[in-house]
Amino acid sequence: DARVTQTPRHKVTEMGQEVTMRCQPILGHNTVFWYRQTMMQGLELLAYFRNRAPLDDSGMPKDRFSAEMPDATLATLKIQPSEPRDSAVYFCASGLGQGNTEAFFGQGTRLTVV
Amino acid sequence: LAKTTQPISMDSYEGQEVNITCSHNNIATNDYITWYQQFPSQGPRFIIQGYKTKVTNEVASLFIPADRKSSTLSLPRVSLSDTAVYYCLVGDMAGGGNKLTFGTGTQLKVEL
Numbered sequence: 667d668a669r670v671t672q673t674p675r676h677k678v679t680e681m682g683q684e685v686t687m688r689c690q691p692i693l694g695h696n697t698v699f700w701y702r703q704t705m706m707q708g709l710e711l712l713a714y715f716r717n718r719a720p721l722d723d724s725g726m727p728k729d730r731f732s733a734e735m736p737d738a739t740l741a742t743l744k745i746q747p748s749e750p751r752d753s754a755v756y757f758c759a760s761g762l763g764q765g766n767t768e769a770f771f772g773q774g775t776r777l778t779v780v
Numbered sequence: 781l782a783k784t785t786q787p788i789s790m791d792s793y794e795g796q797e798v799n800i801t802c803s804h805n806n807i808a809t810n811d812y813i814t815w816y817q818q819f820p821s822q823g824p825r826f827i828i829q830g831y832k833t834k835v836t837n838e839v840a841s842l843f844i845p846a847d848r849k850s851s852t853l854s855l856p857r858v859s860l861s862d863t864a865v866y867y868c869l870v871g872d873m874a875g876g877g878n879k880l881t882f883g884t885g886t887q888l889k890v891e892l
Contacts, residue, residue, distance in 0.1 A: 699880060701882075708883075708884055709824070709867075709882040711879065711880065711881055711882070721879075722879055757823045757824075759824075759880075767814040767826075767829050767869070767871060767880065768826040768829065769826065769880055771822075771823025771824050771825065773822065773823060774821075774822075774823055
C-alpha cells in the first residue's frame with residue numbers, strides 16, 4: 667500500500683535549535699507539497715516541487731525555512747533557528763502533478779518549539 | 781487562484797444526505813474543482829474532482845452548474861465517521877502550476 671512517509675512524527679525542541687523534517691513521497695509521484703497547519707491559520711502551503719525543482723516557495727518564511735529535494739525519494743523541510751511560533755503540524759503530500767489534483771498526504775510531523 | 785467560500789460548519793444526523801456548497805465566483809476556464817476531507821490528527825484525503833456537470837464516485841457526488849461559479853459536494857447517508865472538515869479547492873490543471881491551496885473548510889458534525 668503506497669503511502670507518503672514523514673519523519674519524525676513528533677518533535678519537541680528548544681527555541682533556536684535547528685529542525686529537519688523528512689518526507690518520502692510515493693514512488694513515481696513527481697510533485698511534492700509542504701504544508702503547515704495551525705488552528706489559527708489553517709492549512710498553509712509552504713512550498714511545492716515538480717520533478718525535484720521548486721515551483722513555488724512563496725508561502726515560506728525565507729529567513730529561517732528552507733525546502734529541498736536531494737533526490738526523488740526524499741524531501742526535506744528545515745527550520746533554522748526555530749521559534750515558538752513555528753509550532754504546528756507540518757504535512758508533506760505527493761501527487762502526479764500536472765493534470766491531476768489528487769495529492770496523497772503523510773501523517774504529518776507535530777512540531778513543538780519551547 | 782480563484783478564491784473559495786464555504787460555510788464554516790454544518791450539522792447533520794446519521795442517514796441523512798449532506799450537501800456542502802462552495803462559491804468560487806472568479807473561477808478560470810482551466811480551473812478544476814476538487815474536494816478534500818480531513819479527520820483530526822490526519823492529513824487531508826482526496827474525495828472527488830470535476831470540471832462541469834456532475835461527477836460521482838463511491839464516496840460522493842459533485843454537482844457543478846453551467847456557470848461553474850459554485851459547486852456542491854453531496855454525501856449520501858452520512859454516518860458518524862463522516863464527521864470531518866471538508867475543503868473545496870479550485871485550481872488550474874492544464875498549467876504548469878497545479879498548486880493546491882486550501883481555504884478554511886467546512887466542519888461537518890454528524891450526530892446520532
